[in-house]
Amino acid sequence: DAGVIQSPRHEVTEMGQEVTLRCKPISGHNSLFWYRQTMMRGLELLIYFNNNVPIDDSGMPEDRFSAKMPNASFSTLKIQPSEPRDSAVYFCASSPTVGGSEAFFGQGTRLTVV
Amino acid sequence: GENVEQHPSTLSVQEGDSAVIKCTYSDSASNYFPWYKQELGKRPQLIIDIRSNVGEKKDQRIAVTLNKTAKHFSLHITETQPEDSAVYFCAARGGGADGLTFGKGTHLIIQP
Numbered sequence: 001d002a003g004v005i006q007s008p009r010h011e012v013t014e015m016g017q018e019v020t021l022r023c024k025p026i027s028g029h030n031s032l033f034w035y036r037q038t039m040m041r042g043l044e045l046l047i048y049f050n051n052n053v054p055i056d057d058s059g060m061p062e063d064r065f066s067a068k069m070p071n072a073s074f075s076t077l078k079i080q081p082s083e084p085r086d087s088a089v090y091f092c093a094s095s096p097t098v099g100g101s102e103a104f105f106g107q108g109t110r111l112t113v114v
Numbered sequence: 115g116e117n118v119e120q121h122p123s124t125l126s127v128q129e130g131d132s133a134v135i136k137c138t139y140s141d142s143a144s145n146y147f148p149w150y151k152q153e154l155g156k157r158p159q160l161i162i163d164i165r166s167n168v169g170e171k172k173d174q175r176i177a178v179t180l181n182k183t184a185k186h187f188s189l190h191i192t193e194t195q196p197e198d199s200a201v202y203f204c205a206a207r208g209g210g211a212d213g214l215t216f217g218k219g220t221h222l223i224i225q226p
Binding site: 033035042043044045048055056058091093101102103104105106107108 | 115146148156157158159160163203212213214215216217218219
């Protein structure tokens with residue numbers, strides 16, 4: 001298995017533009033997590049899905065952020081409109097079961113909003 | 115929700131010495147405690163984990179201890195080597211449909 005695959009690896013966009021980050025979890029994993037990493041705030045859990053259903057989105061910072069998981073092999077995190085303070089590394093991770101199991105991280109998407 | 119505190123934020127040790135990183139958690143229902151290592155520019159990767167029915171786990175130079183009563187757990191690295199230099203994150207996950215909550219990380223520096 002290729003592991004968790006994220007795209008793009010790097011994204012530079014102008015303030016106000018829409019940004020879409022993509023994630024393909026490991027086949028057979030039924031939990032998917034989106035994290036944001038910054039120097040100031042560390043690794044923050046934004047939202048997670050279990051069997052394609054959003055379970056907890058309390059970490060999503062604002063209504064500008066939205067996430068979907070239309071099927072077991074694909075998820076998106078969208079920011080509309082983007083702002084400079086959204087600049088961070090966004091990680092997607094997947095896990096075979098919700099509790100008591102390792103989360104495998106993708107390579108991350110480094111987002112820069114100018 | 116769960117809250118995980120991690121200390122210290124930076125730890126510098128001489129090569130060959132031991133390093134200890136400590137974490138506390140708030141949710142007594144948490145039952146899974148992994149440790150991740152993140153090298154510069156790379157993804158976090160699991161190095162060791164422990165479940166709530168175990169008090170200690172060891173894997174070569176790395177060990178983790180868990181005190182459920184006090185709600186704290188620690189990472190111990192012995193005979194540190196230059197390749198141990200990285201940021202280490204502790205995390206906790208509760209029962210049911212919970213995501214991992216991470217500590218803020220410890221930047222471990224191994225001095226030659």
